[in-house]
Amino acid sequence: xxxxxxxxxxxxxxxxxxxxxxxxxxxxxxxxxxxxxxxxxxxxxxxxxxxxxxxxxxxxxxxxxxxxxxxxxxxxxxxxxxxxxxxxxxxxxxxxxxxxxxxxxxxxxxxxxxxxxxxxxxxxxxxxxxxxxxxxxxxxxxxxxxxxxxxxxxxxxxxxxxxxxxxxxxxxxxxxxxxxxxxxxxxxxxxxxxxxxxxxxxxxxxxxxxxxxxxxxxxxxxxxxxxxxxxxxxxxxxxxxxxxxxxxxxxxxxxxxxxxxxxxxxxxxxxxxxxxxxxxxxxxxxxxxxxxxxxxxxxxxxxxxxxxxxxxxxxxxxxxxxxxxxxx
Amino acid sequence: xxxxxxxxxxxxxxxxxxxxxxxxxxxxxxxxxxxxxxxxxxxxxxxxxxxxxxxxxxxxxxxxxxxxxxxxxxxxxxxxxxxxxxxxxxxxxxxxxxxxxxxxxxxxxxxxxxxxxxxxxxxxxxxxxxxxxxxxxxxxxxxxxxxxxxxxxxxxxxxxxxxxxxxxxxxxxxxxxxxxxxxxxxxxxxxxxxxxxxxxxxxxxxxxxxxxxxxxxxxxxxxxxxxxxxxxxxxxxxxxxxxxxxxxxxxxxxxxxxxxxxxxxxxxxxxxxxxxxxxxxxxxxx
Numbered sequence: 001x002x003x004x005x006x007x008x009x010x011x012x013x014x015x016x017x018x019x020x021x022x023x024x025x026x027x028x029x030x031x032x033x034x035x036x037x038x039x040x041x042x043x044x045x046x047x048x049x050x051x052x053x054x055x056x057x058x059x060x061x062x063x064x065x066x067x068x069x070x071x072x073x074x075x076x077x078x079x080x081x082x083x084x085x086x087x088x089x090x091x092x093x094x095x096x097x098x099x100x101x102x103x104x105x106x107x108x109x110x111x112x113x114x115x116x117x118x119x120x121x122x123x124x125x126x127x128x129x130x131x132x133x134x135x136x137x138x139x140x141x142x143x144x145x146x147x148x149x150x151x152x153x154x155x156x157x158x159x160x161x162x163x164x165x166x167x168x169x170x171x172x173x174x175x176x177x178x179x180x181x182x183x184x185x186x187x188x189x190x191x192x193x194x195x196x197x198x199x200x201x202x203x204x205x206x207x208x209x210x211x212x213x214x215x216x217x218x219x220x221x222x223x224x225x226x227x228x229x230x231x232x233x234x235x236x237x238x239x240x241x242x243x244x245x246x247x248x249x250x251x252x253x254x255x256x257x258x259x260x261x262x263x264x265x266x267x268x269x270x271x272x273x274x275x276x277x278x279x280x281x282x283x284x285x286x287x288x289x290x291x292x293x294x295x296x297x298x299x300x301x302x303x304x305x306x307x308x309x310x311x312x313x314x315x316x317x318x319x320x321x322x323x324x325x326x327x328x
Numbered sequence: 329x330x331x332x333x334x335x336x337x338x339x340x341x342x343x344x345x346x347x348x349x350x351x352x353x354x355x356x357x358x359x360x361x362x363x364x365x366x367x368x369x370x371x372x373x374x375x376x377x378x379x380x381x382x383x384x385x386x387x388x389x390x391x392x393x394x395x396x397x398x399x400x401x402x403x404x405x406x407x408x409x410x411x412x413x414x415x416x417x418x419x420x421x422x423x424x425x426x427x428x429x430x431x432x433x434x435x436x437x438x439x440x441x442x443x444x445x446x447x448x449x450x451x452x453x454x455x456x457x458x459x460x461x462x463x464x465x466x467x468x469x470x471x472x473x474x475x476x477x478x479x480x481x482x483x484x485x486x487x488x489x490x491x492x493x494x495x496x497x498x499x500x501x502x503x504x505x506x507x508x509x510x511x512x513x514x515x516x517x518x519x520x521x522x523x524x525x526x527x528x529x530x531x532x533x534x535x536x537x538x539x540x541x542x543x544x545x546x547x548x549x550x551x552x553x554x555x556x557x558x559x560x561x562x563x564x565x566x567x568x569x570x571x572x573x574x575x576x577x578x579x580x581x582x583x584x585x586x587x588x589x590x591x592x593x594x595x596x597x598x599x600x601x602x603x604x605x606x607x608x609x610x611x612x613x614x
Contacts, residue, residue, distance in 0.1 A: 031429050035429070041422050041482060041483075055455075109352045110356045126360050127360070134542070135540065137592060140589050218349060247447075247452070274449055294459070297452045
């Protein structure tokens with residue numbers, strides 16, 4: 001009985017089952033293909049870490065942990081320590097964050113709470129546009145406009161009353177820590193403000209309305225309801241901006257002056273990890289020099305990875321919290 | 329007395345409200361002004377320096393004025409084409425996997441890796457391309473430059489694709505599946521066409537991002553004063569050319585750098601505009 005059953009099956013059903021079977025094979029193949037490609041992205045990331053580690057082995061073996069703690073970056077004497085570069089990177093990024101955070105959060109508050117509705121889209125478009133300008137263009141602008149301005153106008157007028165303070169002392173070349181920090185600040189404003197905007201707009205309307213109904217002013221609502229609610233998300237946004245500033249290369253390279261010393265003055269030239277690689281890699285003449293530069297890249301990558309992961313965790317935790325409150 | 333004090337604090341609160349809200353207006357105004365100032369500077373200087381030669385002639389050696397960036401423009405286009413040819417399929421297929429198949433922890437891992445890759449500084453990506461392409465080949469090439477740009481584009485396209493495909497309503501997938509269409513056919517013939525405008529948006533944004541990148545090209549494609557059409561030769565690109573002109577002390581080279589900057593900004597603007605228009609199409613279709 002069973003043996004004969006398939007023969008009594010209508011032809012159309014048989015054809016369908018046939019095509020279904022074949023479909024399953026192509027289905028599996030297609031799924032396999034996408035999986036394979038997805039895995040290749042993982043492999044690519046792995047390869048990136050592996051190649052950088054392999055390339056810096058010579059430097060790691062030669063200097064060990066001294067690479068991270070030495071203050072001397074001196075290619076002539078074959079001495080390489082990353083500390084002055086880390087210092088330059090952190091200081092320029094810190095200046096950028098200090099300048100950019102109040103402005104970015106101000107923009108985010110303006111766009112979500114203050115700005116008349118029809119103007120919101122065009123203004124946020126303009127702010128986003130800042131992120132679309134290539135960093136080489138920022139560098140060119142910084143070199144031609146910002147650097148002379150610091151050297152001629154801003155620097156002297158700050159130094160006259162405050163020059164006794166080491167932070168503002170020393171000769172003013174224009175290029176240096178301050179120029180790099182200012183350029184970076186402009187570059188990270190659109191990033192911090194975009195994420196902050198998104199975070200702030202997730203505050204439940206009812207909470208704001210409740211505060212306003214109690215007689216609070218709009219600013220009090222922002223200060224006592226909105227900002228405390230989004231604190232984690234805002235910190236995430238700021239750290240995301242910091243991550244961008246740490247790794248930014250071209251604009252900084254063009255205005256920082258490439259001097260490997262730990263300096264006190266905002267006006268003195270310095271170097272970041274990224275700018276050192278950009279400036280010196282094609283001129284590195286011997287193996288240890290090249291390997292040290294690769295290790296700089298490795299250190300830079302680890303630093304930005306940690307910062308980015310921290311930022312994403314904070315933003316992610318914040319969105320999880322918002323979702324939790326919505327379902328309550 | 330009490331009432332007077334209450335009125336005073338009320339006045340004070342009103343003033344604080346005005347002050348702080350005005351401060352946010354100023355923050356926005358300052359940023360928009362900075363944009364206008366920077367873009368205005370690029371447009372004014374660039375427009376003055378742009379001419380037909382810029383698009384049709386090779387760079388002139390030091391001391392001679394004139395010339396252009398024709399080879400750099402072509403070089404940028406070649407490398408962007410190569411990067412797109414590598415990154416778009418990889419990004420789209422990975423995005424398809426994330427949105428249509430798989431799930432749970434493995435997806436979270438891929439998403440996490442793609443996000444962290446997007447945060448890797450571009451100079452580090454350039455170093456990577458140097459190590460895996462330039463070193464084995466023995467010389468700089470546009471192939472290495474294209475691969476470096478592709479590595480930058482892949483995470484952008486991946487996450488973009490996934491997000492766009494997720495927006496395609498499940499009812500469309502279910503309708504097709506109910507008609508007996510195979511899973512892969514549903515993806516290729518229903519999901520992707522529905523999402524096409526959104527996908528174009530993510531492609532354009534990725535290409536726009538790559539087109540302005542300088543750091544990954546510094547020691548991969550290097551640069552060149554001549555035409556180089558073959559993929560295994562050092563190749564000029566607009567951003568690297570701007571860099572080398574900008575840090576040189578010659579006025580004529582600075583002019584060329586501004587012209588290059590304007591060209592680059594215009595390119596990015598057009599790509600972003602196409603991206604926006606395509607996304608509008610996506611919304612209407614939904």
